[in-house]
Amino acid sequence: MTNSAFPGLSEAHAVRFAEIALGHVTREYPNVITHFLNGLEDARTPRAMHPIFFGSLDWHSCVHGHWLLARTLRLFPGSPVADRIRALFADSYTPEKVAGELAYFQRPNTGTFERPYGWAWYLLLAAELRRTGMGAVGAAWATALAPLTAEIVGRLKAYLPKATYPVRTGLHINTAFALTLSMAYARRRGDDGLADLITQAAQAWYGGDADAQVWEPSGADFLSPVLTSAVAMAAVLPRAEFRAWFARLLPGVADGQPRTLFTPATVSDRSDGTIAHLDGLNLSRAWCWRAIAAQLDPADPVAIQARAAADLHLADALPHLESDYMGEHWLASFAVLALDGV
Incomplete structure (x- = not known):
């Protein structure tokens, strides 16, 4: 990264982040469950519902904790945490446990479960396991996960054509963030059909944006509605077209405007899960x-x-990844994203 104080993801950073993730991806409690009860038989524990992704307070945080660990293993296969990651994945990515995760998705009334945020993070994990550097064992883990991957890809392909409007929020239902992560999967896996759907959605939703009004941050944001839309457009547009589009979106950036986008948010209470x-x-x-x-x-x-x-x-953010479990169970994944990208 040119002239940056943070040139990229170092092994020291990656090991630190992986140690955090290893401390919570198999921690079942506390747990926040988003769960549709079809009947009394559906009252189950997190581990019973999700044989792999039961930790980290919630399903999506556990998924992107696994992505963090996969990224660490790929980039630093000889690091001090590598063997622990391999052991975790070998225990987790088995046909039986994958079948359990898939069975949850195939229950009635689960069509919106983890849509689109958890879906996108899961696809990024699935793609990471097949990247060069993961080797035959990574491919074997990805193959084991393939039935769940196919289910989630199918759901995304069915969802995008019927999603008339984007969701412009700083929370999990933000559509731009999900498009960007899902596009990384589509391109790495050569899924041209999914890539085309993502491109069409991004251009329909954000292509006409200009002179954006920046009403952020709100008190609950963990994503920037404006900047995530820009990154989604960067994922689908040729570079020259993106530059022209971004100049229309935020014409004052060269002068450091709007100021709020250049000013880190103030975090007053790290034990408050929303703040x-x-x-x-x-x-x-x-x-x-x-x-x-x-x-x-x-x-x-x-x-x-x-x-x-x-x-x-x-x-501003890196010193606070472990200040409280309300941040500890997920922030390190976003630190990897910031330092190393999708």
């Missing part, structure tokens, strides 16, 4: 600013502002 989201906002903004800068000429004043904003947000 703690704001540490995640600072990390996800850093990821967005870096992704935007990567589409521009390094000497472009917009790119210079973007890199500086990313560094500022990272410096």
Whole structure:
């Protein structure tokens, strides 16, 4: 990263983040369950419902904790945590446990379960396991997960054509964030059909955006509605077209405007699960600013502002990944995203 105080994901950072994740991906309680009860028989414990992704307070956080661990293993296969990650995955990605996860998705009234946030993180995990560097064992784990992967890909392909409107919020139902992560999966797996659907959705939802009104942060955001839409467009547009689109979206960026996008959010109570989201906002903004800068000429004043904003947000958030379990169970994944991208 040009002229950045945070040039990328170092092994020291990755090991630190992986240690955090290893401490919570198999921690069943406390747990927040989003669960449709069809009958008394559906009153079950997290582990009974989700044989793999039962930890980390909730399903999606456990999934992206696994992604963090897979990324660490791929980049640093000889690190001090590598064998623990291999043992966890070998125990988790078995046909029996995958069948249990799939059975949950195939229950009645689960069509919106983890849509779209958890779906997108899961697809990023599935793609990570097949990337160069994971080797035959990574491919074997991905093959074991393949039935669940097919289920989630099918759900996303069915959802996008009927989603008339985007969801512009800083929370889990944000559609731009999900499009970006899902596009990374589609391109790595060569799923042109999914990539086309994502491109069509992004252009329909965000292609006409200009002179954006930036009403953020809210008190619950962990994503920037404006910046995530920009990153989604960066994922689907050729570079020159993105540059022209982004200039229309936020014409004052070269002058550091709007100021709120360049100012890290204040986190007043990290034991409050909603307020703690704001540490995640600072990390996800850093990821967005870096992704935007990567589409521009390094000497472009917009790119210079973007890199500086990313560094500022990272410096503010990185010391607080373990301040309380309300952030500890998920923030390290966003730190990896900020430092290493999708």
